Amino acid sequence: MTDRSEDQADAFFHALADRTRRDIMRRVLAGQHSVSALAAKYDMSFAAVQKHVAVLEKAGLLTKLRSGREQLVSGDVAAVRSVASMLAELEQVWRGRIARIDDLIASDPDQED
Amino acid sequence: MPVTDVRHDLDNLTLTLVAEFAAPVERVWQVYADPRQLEQVWGPPTYPATVVEHDLRPGGRVNYFMTGPEGDKHAGYWLVTAVDEPTSFAFEDGFADLDFNPNPNLPVSQNVYSFAAHGGGTRATYVGTYASAEALQQVLDMGIVEGASLAINQIDALLAS
Numbered sequence: 100m101t102d103r104s105e106d107q108a109d110a111f112f113h114a115l116a117d118r119t120r121r122d123i124m125r126r127v128l129a130g131q132h133s134v135s136a137l138a139a140k141y142d143m144s145f146a147a148v149q150k151h152v153a154v155l156e157k158a159g160l161l162t163k164l165r166s167g168r169e170q171l172v173s174g175d176v177a178a179v180r181s182v183a184s185m186l187a188e189l190e191q192v193w194r195g196r197i198a199r200i201d202d203l204i205a206s207d208p209d210q211e212d
Numbered sequence: 213m214p215v216t217d218v219r220h221d222l223d224n225l226t227l228t229l230v231a232e233f234a235a236p237v238e239r240v241w242q243v244y245a246d247p248r249q250l251e252q253v254w255g256p257p258t259y260p261a262t263v264v265e266h267d268l269r270p271g272g273r274v275n276y277f278m279t280g281p282e283g284d285k286h287a288g289y290w291l292v293t294a295v296d297e298p299t300s301f302a303f304e305d306g307f308a309d310l311d312f313n314p315n316p317n318l319p320v321s322q323n324v325y326s327f328a329a330h331g332g333g334t335r336a337t338y339v340g341t342y343a344s345a346e347a348l349q350q351v352l353d354m355g356i357v358e359g360a361s362l363a364i365n366q367i368d369a370l371l372a373s
Contacts, residue, residue: 183220183222185345185348185349186220186222186225186348189227189340189348189351190218190220190227190229192256193227193229193338193340194215194229195256196253196254197214197215197229197231197336197338198214199252199253200231200233200240200243201214201231201233201234203243203249203252203253204233204234204235204239204240204243207235207239
């Protein structure tokens with residue numbers, strides 16, 4: 100793995116390793132929001148929400164656009180569906196299979212002692 | 213959860229999962245060697261798998277289809293490329309039509325599953341490699357994932373687990 104893709108993966112997982120940031124991503128993937136409209140949704144300061152938006156922007160997950168006095172935020176669906184996220188999605192499929200194997204083996208009559 | 217390690221290799225489009233099962237290697241092998249067991253684990257509850265042909269030998273084929281909630285059927289196949297019973301096997305995993313003719317327009321992944329005795333149980337290593345990001349996208353779009361949920365929800369589950 101190159102340093103560059105390692106850095107990208109780090110930024111990606113760091114950005115999404117936070118409940119508020121994942122919630123922001125869900126909102127901005129559904130439609131454009133101003134930072135102030137987002138800030139109103141959370142029990143935290145405008146500056147704190149702005150900081151979360153900045154982390155997501157740095158990871159390339161959303162884009163910010165200035166419109167007059169407002170900053171408008173849109174999620175980048177393509178970025179969310181990056182290779183990293185696709186591998187994460189596939190991982191969930193595989194985890195499902197592994198969990199089912201575990202269940203199947205655990206149901207063997209004479210195996211556990 | 214039995215999964216003990218996960219590696220995402222973004223450059224080589226390779227996913228590796230390591231899991232530990234509380235059963236001997238031979239028992240884990242049986243899950244793959246017995247089509248009735250394989251179909252219990254391959255598809256998610258919403259897309260159960262039916263294995264209609266099963267030849268776990270080099271050059272052999274495993275043909276299966278998965279049935280969706282609307283009765284929709286999605287066929288796939290394994291082309292078994294190497295077998296070292298009971299410790300490893302390799303196969304190409306692809307999509308097919310309902311007569312199990314491989315669909316050449318859809319991607320094929322290279323998979324190696326291996327099993328080693330570990331601490332009284334089995335350590336299983338699953339490695340899958342995709343040819344391109346487009347191939348990976350197509351695989352995910354083809355309904356091997358349960359339903360069409362946004363990737364973000366999957367990541368949510370991943371990080372919560």
